[in-house]
Amino acid sequence: MARKNTLMKSIQANGYPIHFNENAYEALNKHLAENKYSAIFIFADSDTNEHCLPLFLPNLETDLNIEIVEFEPGESNKNIETCIELWNVLTELGADRKSLIINVGGGVVTDMGGFVASTFKRGIDFINVPTTLLAMVDASVGGKNGIDLGNLKNQIGVINVPQMVLIDTHYLATLPQNEMRSGLAEMLKHGLIFDKRYWSLFLDLNNLNTDDLDTLIYQSVEIKNTIVMQDPKENGIRKSLNFGHTLGHAIEGYFLENENKTTLLHGEAIAAGMILESYISLKRNLISEEEYEEIKTGIDAIFERIVFEEKDLQPILELLVHDKKNEYGTIQFALLDGIGNIKTGQIIDNELIVDSFLEYNS
Missing domain, CATH: 3.40.50.1970 (Rossmann fold)
Structure with a gap:
């Protein structure tokens, strides 16, 4: 091209x-x-x-x-x-x-x-x-x-x-196609947590050419850099970058160690994590039903759904305990507060986490 x-x-x-x-x-x-x-x-x-x-x-x-x-x-x-x-x-x-x-x-x-x-x-x-x-x-x-x-x-x-x-x-x-897709997950995240206009650019990728991609990469780097410059040591706003990663990392780790599972690329696990954590954001009244549907549709257009069996949920929940973002023994989520905004330090009970997987599977 x-x-x-x-x-x-x-x-x-x-x-x-x-x-x-x-x-x-x-x-x-x-x-x-x-x-x-x-x-x-x-x-x-x-x-x-x-x-x-x-x-x-x-x-x-x-x-x-x-x-x-x-x-x-x-x-x-x-x-x-x-x-x-x-x-x-x-x-x-x-x-x-x-x-x-x-x-x-x-x-x-x-x-x-x-x-x-x-x-x-x-x-x-x-x-x-x-x-x-x-x-x-x-x-x-x-x-x-x-x-x-x-x-x-x-x-x-x-x-x-x-x-x-x-x-x-x-x-x-x-890069193979699946590795390109994997990178898109972090770019989608940058839009969801920081810039609604940037997120909306990904809702139609059909007309994308290489120059557009260069520009999208540049803007993604700018967004992450703006956040990190404000909070280099992750004491505040930088925690917003963890959206989709609390559950995403646990899913990635579980699939990595389980020989009956196909190892996931980072972006594949994070895409699932973003849908799950968007559902949790919805249930906490932080985003609307319309926003949740838009997020699901946008991510589903790029990523295939992961199949979770009932026996997968407990081991994934156990991995959450070791998440390095935890403080004082509680699991900390960064949740969407409307598309383009984020709320950090959100404590979520296991019941709602399990519900998010059931909704994801339905």
Whole structure:
């Protein structure tokens, strides 16, 4: 598909810049020229090594020694075992305090790569190059780096910002359809919690071209950045980003550990979480029946429904107890307060949570 050369202005996030498309490599090479790094270590999973590094490496202008460190793809490898392997590889290859890690890949690569960089020798510089739609609009903003503890998502981690984030939407051409859809979930969420007009753009995706997508990605990053800049440590408004994630993460974790279930992509689980939590918002009189129907219809047009059996509900409820957003032993929800607004710190009883699954299945 033809693409106009849309120059998108860099966005200043909390302590680092986010550069787009052609600007990105110019900024990266300038950074490499100005900082006396000892070596560059590129972290990539086997998928991004094959599909994305051939696009990335020709744009890199440096005389520094470059080592490519590859690991297995997927959420099931985002754990401390992989981190230990990566710390060992860095040590064996002679990485020091002046080394730079560049994470090229989806959210698993940037989450874990940022965590490894933040903890190796008490912290070395890293740059993130998100290559999936999900990582561009979600993992790129906010400085959250972390790994899973068993099936509990992102339980171990730090908030630490990269030197810069480079978003080049040309990488999206390497993505399968289901990965593209997965990223749309976070974009839908940004509209639902913050900007009704932005949400409404997704109600008809049929006429979307690549330039429109570039603009939607840019706006999504702007929305998330606006929220994070107000609340970097997640003490207040940043909790609004958890909409759809309280139940979504529990669903994702349950399907990840259960061998009788097909592992879900993050966005697939979050799409279900948003429908469930919209129903809870409806039952708490925070949104109207019309708004609930609009949300359901909008999400259903993009995502297939997940099949929940009765025996799935109890284990999913048990996973909620470990949600890292909980405080003082209570499960905290971020619920919609009309489309485009959010109410955080909402405590919901199990009965209503079970009702939301029954409604989802009906």
